[in-house]
Amino acid sequence: MRHLAPLVRGRRIGVVEVHRSRVVRPDRPGQVCRAIEGARILGLARRAKYLVFRLQSPGGDRELDLIGHLGMTGRMYVQPGSAALPRHCAVALTLGGRRLVFEDTRYFGRLTLDVSVLEGLGPEPLDEAFTPEVLAAGLAGSRQAVKVRLLDQTVVAGVGNIYASEALFRARLSPMRLAGRLKPVEIGRLWEALRSVLDEAIRFGSTVPLDWAGMGGRDGLFYYGSAPGGGGSYEERLSVYGRDGERCPRCGGGVRRAVQAARSTFWCPGCQRG
């Protein structure tokens, strides 16, 4: 969102090319195109994992939101209007002499005018309103494993599979602990870990130019290469995620992988007790 906002703010949407109709909702053909062609982008916001394009309608008489979700492999970027579209281009929006490209190899992403997808989302973890007490209320009474609970978007909005594992590692809590059985001190550690892990990831991403040249063929992860500050690659920054069998950076023990709710969890049994 921070990379994209300055590239799209204030621009008018011209031709909309839908190359994968399943990505666009509602799925009445042309309905979304008619609503947004000629609209002006007032700004870009984010809610949980959704991008929210604030639009002024083509007639200029009202405002509407266009909501995007990148799924697992989606990317959005702006390229010259003369540049060829990528192989898995789902949608392209003409913006003056350039095009906003929504590329998504697996087509799990979404572009929709249906704002109801935002209903029921829990608090933003970096908001002031998200206190340890709010997190505690979201975990209380649950018999789910805390890792699974963190992926529930009604409890905390925007925490995904990678950062759920990373936050639990930082909080030194086993992902298998039952959410409702955590003590206030442990919830406090988890709250702090969630916020610092996400904050660092955002700051890391913000230091890197959004330049996709030469990145064709990669998946949707932000493999930035070396950060300007010399922080290593995205993967190198992760402590446990994707590191099954490697050594724990804290205690030197072995990182393990398990499956919870059909998703991979990575943790260090030495550091993360219970």
Added chain:
DNA sequence: CACCATGTTCCTTG
């Protein structure tokens, strides 16, 4: 060939 993958939604079963 097998298995893995950052997400969401729907369905079935208990």
Added chain:
DNA sequence: CCAAGGAACATGGT
């Protein structure tokens, strides 16, 4: 009502 498990979506990497 809750939780768990599976499948679907679709493509590519190892």
